[in-house]
Every structure is written in structure tokens, then in C-alpha cells.
Amino acid sequence: xxxxxxxxxxxxxxxxxxxxxxxxxxxxxxxxxxxxxxxxxxxxxxxxxxxxxxxxxxxxxxxxxxxxxxxxxxxxxxxxxxxxxxxxxxxxxxxxxxxxxxxxxxxxxxxxxxxxxxxxxxxxxxxxxxxxxxxxxxxxxxxxxxxxxxxxxxxxxxxxxxxxxxxxxxxxxxxxxxxxxxxxxxxxxxxxxxxxxxxxxxxxxxxxxxxxxx
Amino acid sequence: xxxxxxxxxxxxxxxxxxxxxxxxxxxxxxxxxxxxxxxxxxxxxxxxxxxxxxxxxxxxxxxxxxxxxxxxxxxxxxxxxxxxxxxxxxxxxxxxxxxxxxxxxxxxxxxxxxxxxxxxxxxxxxxxxxxxxxxxxxxxxxxxxxxxxxxxxxxxxxxxxxxxxxxxxxxxxxxxxxxxxxxxxxxxxxxxxxxxxxxxxxxxxxxxxxxxxxxxxxxxxxxxxxxxxxxxxxxxxxxxxxxxxxxxxxxxxxxxxxxxxxxxxxxxxxxxxxxxxxxxxxxxxxxxxxxx
Amino acid sequence: xxxxxxxxxxxxxxxxxxxxxxxxxxxxxxxxxxxxxxxxxxxxxxxxxxxxxxxxxxxxxxxxxxxxxxxxxxxxxxxxxxxxxxxxxxxxxxxxxxxxxxxxxxxxxxxxxxxxxxxxxxxxxxxxxxxxxxxxxxxxxxxxxxxxxxxxxxxxxxxxxxxxxxxxxxxxxxxxxxxxxxxxxxxxxxxxxxxxxxxxxxx
Numbered sequence: 221x222x223x224x225x226x227x228x229x230x231x232x233x234x235x236x237x238x239x240x241x242x243x244x245x246x247x248x249x250x251x252x253x254x255x256x257x258x259x260x261x262x263x264x265x266x267x268x269x270x271x272x273x274x275x276x277x278x279x280x281x282x283x284x285x286x287x288x289x290x291x292x293x294x295x296x297x298x299x300x301x302x303x304x305x306x307x308x309x310x311x312x313x314x315x316x317x318x319x320x321x322x323x324x325x326x327x328x329x330x331x332x333x334x335x336x337x338x339x340x341x342x343x344x345x346x347x348x349x350x351x352x353x354x355x356x357x358x359x360x361x362x363x364x365x366x367x368x369x370x371x372x373x374x375x376x377x378x379x380x381x382x383x384x385x386x387x388x389x390x391x392x393x394x395x396x397x398x399x400x401x402x403x404x405x406x407x408x409x410x411x412x413x414x415x416x417x418x419x420x421x422x423x424x425x426x427x428x429x430x431x432x433x434x
Numbered sequence: 435x436x437x438x439x440x441x442x443x444x445x446x447x448x449x450x451x452x453x454x455x456x457x458x459x460x461x462x463x464x465x466x467x468x469x470x471x472x473x474x475x476x477x478x479x480x481x482x483x484x485x486x487x488x489x490x491x492x493x494x495x496x497x498x499x500x501x502x503x504x505x506x507x508x509x510x511x512x513x514x515x516x517x518x519x520x521x522x523x524x525x526x527x528x529x530x531x532x533x534x535x536x537x538x539x540x541x542x543x544x545x546x547x548x549x550x551x552x553x554x555x556x557x558x559x560x561x562x563x564x565x566x567x568x569x570x571x572x573x574x575x576x577x578x579x580x581x582x583x584x585x586x587x588x589x590x591x592x593x594x595x596x597x598x599x600x601x602x603x604x605x606x607x608x609x610x611x612x613x614x615x616x617x618x619x620x621x622x623x624x625x626x627x628x629x630x631x632x633x634x635x636x637x638x639x640x641x642x643x644x645x646x647x648x649x650x651x652x653x654x655x656x657x658x659x660x661x662x663x664x665x666x667x668x669x670x671x672x673x674x675x676x677x678x679x680x681x682x683x684x685x686x687x688x689x690x691x692x693x694x695x696x697x698x699x700x701x702x703x704x705x706x707x708x709x710x711x712x713x714x715x716x717x718x719x720x721x722x723x724x725x726x
Numbered sequence: 727x728x729x730x731x732x733x734x735x736x737x738x739x740x741x742x743x744x745x746x747x748x749x750x751x752x753x754x755x756x757x758x759x760x761x762x763x764x765x766x767x768x769x770x771x772x773x774x775x776x777x778x779x780x781x782x783x784x785x786x787x788x789x790x791x792x793x794x795x796x797x798x799x800x801x802x803x804x805x806x807x808x809x810x811x812x813x814x815x816x817x818x819x820x821x822x823x824x825x826x827x828x829x830x831x832x833x834x835x836x837x838x839x840x841x842x843x844x845x846x847x848x849x850x851x852x853x854x855x856x857x858x859x860x861x862x863x864x865x866x867x868x869x870x871x872x873x874x875x876x877x878x879x880x881x882x883x884x885x886x887x888x889x890x891x892x893x894x895x896x897x898x899x900x901x902x903x904x905x906x907x908x909x910x911x912x913x914x915x916x917x918x919x920x921x922x923x924x925x926x927x928x929x
Contacts, residue, residue: 226744234896243468262899265906268847269871272856277756278572279608280554280588281770284750285777286741294781295741373529374487374557376536380577380595384612387632391652395716397671407673409695411652411716418612418631422594425576481766519850520857552766715747 224248229255274396303405372429382424470505479569481522482547483554487512487529489541490577491557495549495566502546509538548650550586562596572592579614597633608700616649630654641709650714657721658713660704667707671699674717680724730895733793737785744781750795753775754873755801761868772808776801791882798875799866799883802865809861843906855905863898870895 229252232245236259241249249255289295372378372390395412402408448502464679469557482501484491496502498545502524507514509533527541540560547553552569556563570587579596586604598609599617609616609628621639628635629650637649637688647666649656653675660666660681665682667686670677676698683702701721713720727735727746735743755776760769779800787796846888862884869875869883870891877891884891 234892237896237899238892257842258903259908261903264843264845264847265852265899268849268852269867270763271849272853272872274753274757274873275760276554277752277770278554278570278588279775280570281589281756281773282745282752283588283606284774285748288774288778289744289781292782295739295744297812315727327871372487373532373534374536374539374558374576376488377576380559384594387613391716398716402780405673405697407671407714408716411673416576416654417822422612425594427897429576431457479767517848517850519853522766 226252226255230258230315230319233262234258237266374429382420385419385422385426388415388422391415392419460502467506467508467511468510470502470503470507470514471515472505472516474501474503474516474523475550476518476523476551477521478548479521479550479552480537480548481552481554482525482545483522484525484543484545484557486525486527486541486543486557486560488539488544488558489560490553491542491560491562492544492563493553493555493562493567494544494546495551495568496546497548498546499548500546501548501551504544506542508540509534511538512541513561514541519575561719576648615654641711643708645709646712647709648714650712651718652716654715655721656709656713656715656717656721657719659723659725661725663705663709665705667703667709668711668713668722669699669701670711670713670720670722671697672715672718672720673697675715675719677713677720677722679722680715729793733784736781737787747780748777751797754794755797758798758801758873759805760867761853761856761872762861762864763808764853768808772801772804775853776804779804782853795879795882795912798869799885802883806861806865828848843910846910847906851909852902855902855909858905859898859901863894863901866891867893867898867902871899 224247226248229248234240236245249259358383392412392415395408395415398405398408399412437598451479454535473534476499476522478499480501482493484590491724501518501521503516503523503525505516505525505527506512507527511529511534513526513528513530515526523544527543529539534560535635542560546687547567549566549568551567553571554563554577555564555571555573557573557575557578559575561578562573562575563581563583563714564571564573564585565583566585569585570643571582572590573582574592575596576594576595577596580593580598582591582600582603584602586599588606588662588686589600589603589604589711590608591598591600593614595613596611597617598611600607600609600619600621602620602622603618604622604624606625607623607628608654609626609630611630612634613672614630615633616635616666618637618639622642623639624642624645624651626637626645626647626686628637628648631652633651634654635649635651637647637657640661641647641664643665647658649658663681666681668681668683670675670679677700679700679702681702681704683700686701686703700720713722727743729747729750732750736747736916752773756769758775759772759776760766763769763772770893776797780797783800787793845871856867865884866880869880870877875883877888877895880886880891881888886894
């Protein structure tokens with residue numbers, strides 16, 4: 221069988237890059253510097269492409285979208301309060317925060333939406349406790365098992381995170397107490413949702429710093 | 435089967451190129467400070483992004499169509515590079531060792547930019563000072579304080595513990611912090627949304643017609659200064675704390691969402707109520723006081 | 727909020743759900759737009775347009791495909807329509823990939839040792855080269871090599887066959903190689919000229 225020519229080898233380039241290397245192409249590859257160079261170039265391009273990475277859009281993009289969907293009536297314009305839990309999420313959290321934190325933030329929203337439908341104090345109290353218990357458990361577990369093990373190299377930042385986590389925990393406790401005492405107090409509930417959200421946000425930042433030290 | 439050994443080698447070559455002077459110095463000392471200066475020619479509305487774990491970051495506007503970077507990096511445990519892609523300049527400092535002291539991690543940066551530059555800043559600790567930049571800005575720190583002066587545009591500032599001060603800023607301002615204090619002086623913004631949990635908040639500025647000014651904290655003080663000629667529609671609520679106002683308010687034309695038997699609230703209109711002011715605290719004190 | 731829940735709530739007009747969907751997908755969509763148009767203001771407009779279209783149509787999403795695939799198909803269409811309106815030139819790659827017929831070897835441009843790319847491709851040069859690709863090649867390169875989509879996902883996003891996705895990607899990489907070689911040659915030439923000028927100045 222005649223040896224493979226470069227022109228024939230190039231017909232195999234595309235499947236080669238996908239990991240399919242027939243023996244006759246491999247034989248040509250070993251002996252031909254030109255084709256080795258060509259393949260190395262394509263691989264270099266492929267690998268460098270990965271490093272281009274993702275870029276976060278500036279906050280104004282979401283602001284413009286939000287204004288437009290309110291104007292079009294796609295969403296009820298309930299004012300600042302409806303977006304209130306998300307003011308801590310001006311910065312979209314990276315995926316590294318994981319599904320766990322998604323659940324936690326979901327809990328805060330659910331609490332906000334469903335508790336408003338309750339129309340007597342007892343149901344509010346029961347509903348609030350039922351909604352917050354899994355949030356408390358999940359936040360606690362995430363903090364204990366995942367975030368506490370992560371330490372970025374910046375000691376000042378680590379200390380700041382710990383201190384501010386304690387601050388937010390204190391506020392969560394105070395808000396929970398307030399909601400228990402006055403379950404119909406919508407503002408107290410808003411603060412409680414916000415406090416959970418802030419804690420989740422803080423834990424996400426700690427997680428991000430720990431996994432991807434800056 | 436991986437036949438691409440040259441590519442692996444090329445990654446090492448590339449890394450060495452990026453590290454540059456740092457590797458050259460590696461054999462001489464563990465912590466060798468270095469000074470870096472770079473210039474990048476840019477077109478209108480450039481974007482400058484900065485990632486710095488620790489250090490003093492100063493950004494100033496100048497009249498040249500150029501971005502100039504002056505960096506003092508304290509040790510070779512910090513990988514530092516600055517590159518340009520089109521009209522975007524990226525400045526990155528990164529710890530390459532997990533065992534590094536705050537002093538070794540420090541990189542002080544002074545950056546000169548055209549005044550219409552859009553800034554994206556991540557500076558975890560140290561401080562951030564920005565002056566005279568009129569492009570949009572997003573600043574994210576953990577413990578670093580942030581000070582903006584004569585800035586304009588869509589300004590977003592987020593800290594965990596760093597305090598925030600804005601002087602003579604215009605445009606739209608969004609601030610969030612956990613424990614940082616927020617001070618807004620001589621403001622000319624039409625839209626201010628600021629929230630901190632444990633910090634104090636102070637606002638002294640113009641209430642532009644149709645402007646919206648919302649300040650929220652959990653505990654601490656919220657203080658707003660006004661002049662008798664100002665015109666705003668006020669809603670001030672504290673769940674456990676006090677609301678004290680020196681404004682001569684007329685009753686509001688309609689009922690308010692936050693009005694509740696569980697909170698101390700004050701609602702009213704000063705002059706024609708052209709701007710909207712919303713102040714909310716959980717157990718902090720809200721003061722609405724006249725300017726001296 | 728899990729994505730499925732966010733979609734369901736968004737279909738009912740829930741504001742927080744819209745925001746959640748944006749948070750989950752905005753980086754990918756914006757990055758795609760940015761790599762395609764290389765202009766941040768345009769990328770922002772396109773991102774905004776993509777999400778607005780998504781939110782307007784979200785009630786019609788029935789789960790026939792993965793939500794992210796649906797969104798990215800929409801985003802790619804928004805970008806490609808924009809680029810077509812700008813009448814980006816579509817250059818044919820055929821003349822640059824045909825081998826030399828006499829020798830059966832590759833054209834002289836390929837694999838020339840002193841201009842090999844290994845170790846010389848940086849992100850800046852690559853991004854500039856990507857900007858010069860025709861829109862279809864650019865989209866597939868960005869989706870596959872930059873954002874990591876598989877060919878079956880790209881086929882669904884672009885509305886083409888898997889085979890077509892693979893061949894377009896290969897052509898995109900070959901074209902990028904041409905462009906990067908040209909950049910290297912120009913840079914080498916500039917360096918030589920700079921050295922000559924310096925030597926002439928000193929002489």
C-alpha cells in the first residue's frame with residue numbers, strides 16, 4: 221500500500237481532532253514534520269480558545285431588561301419590595317456556589333411569596349417556621365461542611381468573612397425572633413428573607429474565594 | 435491517544451513568558467518587590483477591569499487616550515499581568531502560593547484612564563479610590579473601603595465590610611454592604627439605592643425632581659439632610675427604632691405600603707413632593723434633619 | 727431557585743423568577759455575544775435583546791429541549807441576524823485548504839517550522855483572529871472551543887447537522903490558523919524593521 225500523502229492526511233484532520241486516529245494516518249503523522257506542525261497549531265488554537273473564558277455583563281444590562289419587562293407588563297411592577305430580596309444579588313453568583321445555595325435562596329423567595337397569602341397569625345407562624353426550618357438546616361450544613369473548609373490565601377478577607385457571617389447570623393436570629401413575636405409584620409418577614417439571602421450570598425462569595433483564590 | 439506533547443510544552447513556555455521578571459527574580463529572594471509600568475492606547479469608552487486581592491488601588495481620569503498602569507507588587511508570590519484586547523484592558527494580580535502574608539499579597543496600583551472609561555474593579559482588601567471618571571463603574575470588595583469622587587454614570591458598589599463614600603457623584607447609584615458604613619455627600623444622583631446591614635448611612639445631596647432615593651439598613655443610624663426648598667415625598671419606617679424628622683411635611687395624598695401597627699413610620703410631602711425618599715431600618719434610628 | 731421552578735414561575739409573571747433565569751444564564755449569553763461582535767456596547771444590546779425575546783416567549787416553552795439550548799439558540803439567532811444586517815463578508819475557505827496538487831503535500835503556508843503557532847498564540851491574538859472569521863464559523867468556534875458545547879448541542883442551537891458542525895469547526899480552526907500565521911509574519915517583519923532602523927541610527 222503506498223504511503224499516505226499529506227493531502228490524504230488532511231482529510232483525516234477533522235476526525236483526528238475528535239480523537240479518531242486511523243493507523244495509516246498515525247504512521248504519516250510520525251514521519252511528517254509539516255503535518256505534525258499543522259496538528260499542533262490546531263490543537264494550540266483549540267486549547268487557547270478555552271482560555272477566552274466567560275465575562276460577566278455589567279449590572280446595567282439587567283436593569284434595562286427589568287425596566288423593559290415591567291413596561292411591557294410581562295411582570296407585575298410591584299415596586300422595589302418585589303425586587304428587594306435581590307438587591308444583594310446585584311452581582312450574579314458564579315455556578316461554583318452550587319445547587320445547595322440555589323435551594324436556600326429559593327426558600328427565601330418562597331417564604332416571601334407564600335407567606336403573604338396567609339391571612340391569620342397562626343397560619344403565618346406555622347407557615348413561616350415550616351418554610352424557614354429547611355433553609356436554616358441547609359444554610360448550616362453548607363456552612364459547616366463546605367465553606368468552613370475553604371480558605372483563600374488572603375487572611376484579611378478570611379477574617380472579614382467570618383466576622384460578617386457572625387453579624388448576619390445575629391440578624392437572622394433577631395429577625396426570626398421578631399417574626400415569631402409578630403408573624404403578621406410584613407416588614408419583619410422582608411428583613412428575614414433578606415437576611416437569609418445575604419447569608420447565602422456571603423457563603424457563595426466565601427466558596428468562590430476558597431475554590432478560586434484570587 | 436495524546437500526540438500533542440509540544441502543546442504541553444508550549445503551555446510551560448507561555449506561563450514562563452507571563453511570569454517574566456518574577457521568575458528571573460525567583461532565585462534571588464523569596465519576597466522581591468517589583469515595579470511595573472504599562473501603557474495602552476485606547477479608543478473612546480474603553481473598559482478597564484482590575485482583579486487585585488490586596489492593595490491600594492487608585493484610579494484617576496486624565497485627558498490622554500491611554501490607560502497608564504503603575505504597579506508596585508510586594509512579592510513574587512503574586513502573579514501580575516496586564517493585557518489589552520481591543521478596547522479592553524485587563525489587570526490581574528493573583529496569589530500563586532496559598533501560604534502568603536497580607537504584606538506579600540499586596541499590590542498597589544495607580545491607574546490613569548480616559549474620563550469616559552468603564553471600570554470593573556475587584557479589590558478584596560486595601561482600599562479603592564476613584565476620581566473624575568464618568569463611565570459606568572462596578573466595584574466589588576470584601577474588606578476594602580471604597581471612595582468615589584466626582585464620578586458619574588451607573589455606579590454599582592458592593593462590599594462586605596468596606597466602608598463606602600461617594601462625593602459629588604451623579605447618575606445612578608446602587609450600593610450594598612453587610613457592615614460597611616455608607617456616606618453620600620454633595621450628591622447629584624437621580625437614583626440612589628443603598629443598603630447595609632450593620633453600617634450607618636448618611637445622605638447629603640440634591641433631591642432631583644423625579645429622583646428616587648432609597649436607604650435601608652438593619653441597625654445603626656440613617657441620617658438624611660435637607661433644605662427647606664427641597665421637594666420630596668418621604669416614607670420613613672423603623673420596626674424597632676425611632677424616626678425623627680425636622681421636615682415640615684404635609685400629609686401624603688395616598689396610603690403607603692409600609693404603614694403598619696408594628697413599625698414607627700413617618701409619611702409626608704415636602705413642598706410638591708417631586709422626588710421620592712424611602713428610608714427603612716429595623717432597629718436603627720432614622721433622622722431627617724435640616725442642613726446647617 | 728432551581729431553573730425548572732424559575733421557568734414555571736416566570737411563565738406566571740413572577741419577577742424574581744425572571745431575575746433568577748437571568749442570573750443563571752447571563753454570563754454565557756453575554757460571553758457568546760461579546761466573542762461574536764467584539765464590541766461591549768453591542769454585546770450588551772444583544773444580550774438584552776436575547777433575554778427580552780426569551781421573556782416574551784417564555785410562556786410558549788414546553789420543555790421540548792433543554793431550556794439552556796433554547797435560550798442559546800435564541801441568542802445565536804439574535805447575534806447572527808445582527809451580523810447579517812451589518813453584511814459581514816462571507817469568505818470561502820476552499821482556496822486556502824486545498825492541497826498542492828503537484829506534490830500532494832500541503833500548501834507552503836502550512837506547518838512552516840519557523841512560524842509554528844506553538845507557544846505563540848495568546849488570547850489577544852486569538853480574539854482578534856476570531857473577530858475576522860465569517861459569522862457562521864465564528865459562532866461554531868465560540869460555541870465549541872470557547873464555551874465548550876458538544877457538537878450535538880451545537881447542531882441543535884445552530885439548526886444544522888452534527889457532521890456540519892464538525893466540518894464548520896474544522897474550517898474555522900484552519901482559517902484561524904491562517905490569520906494567526908499572518909499576524910506572526912507581520913510581527914516578525916515589524917521586529918526586523920525595528921532592528922534595522924536601530925542599527926541604521928547607530929551607524
